[in-house]
Amino acid sequence: MPRAGLSPDAVVRLAVEVVDAGGTSGFADLTLAKVAAKAGVAAPSLYKHVGSLGDLRREVTLIAVGELTAAGTSATVGRAGADALRALATAWRGYALDHPGRYAATQIGPDPDAPADAALRDAAAESVQVVVAVLRGFGLPDARLIDAVRAVRAGVHGFVTLELGGGFRMREDVDQSFTVLLDMIVAGVAALAPSDTPQSVTTTGSHT
Amino acid sequence: MPRAGLSPDAVVRLAVEVVDAGGTSGFADLTLAKVAAKAGVAAPSLYKHVGSLGDLRREVTLIAVGELTAAGTSATVGRAGADALRALATAWRGYALDHPGRYAATQIGPDPDAPADAALRDAAAESVQVVVAVLRGFGLPDARLIDAVRAVRAGVHGFVTLELGGGFRMREDVDQSFTVLLDMIVAGVAALAPSDTPQSVTTTGSHT
DNA sequence: CCCGTTGGCTAATAGGCGTAGCTTTCTGGC
DNA sequence: GCCAGAAAGCTACGCCTATTAGCCAACGGG
Numbered sequence: 001m002p003r004a005g006l007s008p009d010a011v012v013r014l015a016v017e018v019v020d021a022g023g024t025s026g027f028a029d030l031t032l033a034k035v036a037a038k039a040g041v042a043a044p045s046l047y048k049h050v051g052s053l054g055d056l057r058r059e060v061t062l063i064a065v066g067e068l069t070a071a072g073t074s075a076t077v078g079r080a081g082a083d084a085l086r087a088l089a090t091a092w093r094g095y096a097l098d099h100p101g102r103y104a105a106t107q108i109g110p111d112p113d114a115p116a117d118a119a120l121r122d123a124a125a126e127s128v129q130v131v132v133a134v135l136r137g138f139g140l141p142d143a144r145l146i147d148a149v150r151a152v153r154a155g156v157h158g159f160v161t162l163e164l165g166g167g168f169r170m171r172e173d174v175d176q177s178f179t180v181l182l183d184m185i186v187a188g189v190a191a192l193a194p195s196d197t198p199q200s201v202t203t204t205g206s207h208t
Numbered sequence: 209m210p211r212a213g214l215s216p217d218a219v220v221r222l223a224v225e226v227v228d229a230g231g232t233s234g235f236a237d238l239t240l241a242k243v244a245a246k247a248g249v250a251a252p253s254l255y256k257h258v259g260s261l262g263d264l265r266r267e268v269t270l271i272a273v274g275e276l277t278a279a280g281t282s283a284t285v286g287r288a289g290a291d292a293l294r295a296l297a298t299a300w301r302g303y304a305l306d307h308p309g310r311y312a313a314t315q316i317g318p319d320p321d322a323p324a325d326a327a328l329r330d331a332a333a334e335s336v337q338v339v340v341a342v343l344r345g346f347g348l349p350d351a352r353l354i355d356a357v358r359a360v361r362a363g364v365h366g367f368v369t370l371e372l373g374g375g376f377r378m379r380e381d382v383d384q385s386f387t388v389l390l391d392m393i394v395a396g397v398a399a400l401a402p403s404d405t406p407q408s409v410t411t412t413g414s415h416t
Numbered sequence: 417c418c419c420g421t422t423g424g425c426t427a428a429t430a431g432g433c434g435t436a437g438c439t440t441t442c443t444g445g446c
Numbered sequence: 447g448c449c450a451g452a453a454a455g456c457t458a459c460g461c462c463t464a465t466t467a468g469c470c471a472a473c474g475g476g
Contacts, residue, residue: 003441003454041455044434048454053433072367079439109373110327122232124375150376155388158366159358165317167332168358178356181362184396192388211423211472241465249424252465256423261464 019101026101064102072130227309234309272310280338
């Protein structure tokens with residue numbers, strides 16, 4: 001009969017812990033029963049703090065997207081051009097590898113119409129804006145900017161998704177492959193600039 | 209009391225129909241109850257033909273991966289170099305857009321240890337071999353080939369995943385963005401070749 | 417024609433989400 | 447200090463999954 005002292009935020013925090021404990025499939029396996037068990041509470045009690053399992057998932061996604069955005073921004077402060085792009089992508093991948101469950105939560109696309117997803121849409125847009133900001137430093141024409149943003153997102157997200165899903169054998173070479181991918185992306189984005197004036201577009205040359 | 213005339217294959221076929229009917233989340237929402245309803249049969253009856261829901265999912269994944277491989281191979285017959293690479297990626301994306309549920313099934317990474325996933329592992333490896341075969345035409349050193357394969361897979365898979373998940377606003381420009389991505393990939397792969405002798409590496413020039 | 421295999425069935429268990437309604441605890445106003 | 451009422455637990459329930467057990471009818475080979 002003593003109170004557990006829960007709150008909406010506390011429940012979400014516990015949900016994040018459950019997600020983290022579940023590895024790559026932690027988000028898919030998130031369940032009210034698990035959160036309740038971790039809180040030391042009966043499952044229906046959670047409804048005093050959370051609207052539904054769907055709401056809870058949304059909250060977790062919101063946190064994850066926010067963290068991903070923060071990781072990207074903090075990695076790119078004081079950098080520009082290819083340097084910033086590399087740092088952004090590396091931070092992105094680092095977050096995914098460090099928090100596979102949360103990163104999986106990130107992949108939930110918000111419903112464009114649902115009002116409940118408004119905050120999620122904003123968070124997602126904000127996250128994309130980090131990429132936009134970095135790519136602005138390349139001096140692309142507007143029509144190319146959106147293509148470049150999509151290419152960067154596709155490349156990094158695809159790589160991380162495949163890596164987390166076990167799509168790559170030979171674990172030891174994955175860092176190297178990511179570097180190559182980054183070189184490709186940097187060169188490709190630079191090539192989209194009109195006169196191709198690459199004052200800050202350098203290559204790592206780390207592979208021979 | 210009449211028999212429904214089911215068989216393991218028939219059940220899997222129905223499962224694929226259920227997946228197709230569910231759009232992007234068709235695979236995630238695949239349920240024995242739905243398959244049973246479509247078969248006009250009580251849910252437990254399915255166990256006479258299928259080991260479990262997990263087995264059924266595996267079968268669906270196997271079919272989807274096989275179809276993806278087939279789409280890639282048939283799109284690249286008679287082509288080589290950049291031409292083949294573009295055709296492969298386009299076929300890949302086309303399959304995903306035409307069958308979003310099945311493509312989602314594809315994203316399930318087989319357990320490297322589970323014996324039940326052996327066929328899946330083989331199918332996945334075979335699918336990667338298509339990319340390998342196409343990239344061989346670029347004359348890359350062995351050490352670069354694996355990086356190139358990963359970059360191609362990452363770019364295309366990432367793009368398709370984001371597109372299907374609604375990650376791109378402004379639907380009308382998506383084709384254009386994909387073309388730009390392909391240009392980036394083709395150029396990036398070609399740049400990995402040692403002496404950079406790009407006799408077959410051409411650019412579409414479709415964007416200005 | 418009959419018997420065994422096979423493919424259906426119903427019943428039942430276990431576990432998930434979510435609702436209803438009760439009870440207890442905390443808190444704020446007097 | 448007390449006492450209402452709100453807030454936070456609880457149990458019981460309904461409905462949906464998957465899955466197992468055991469029954470019975472239909473089909474096919476001797």
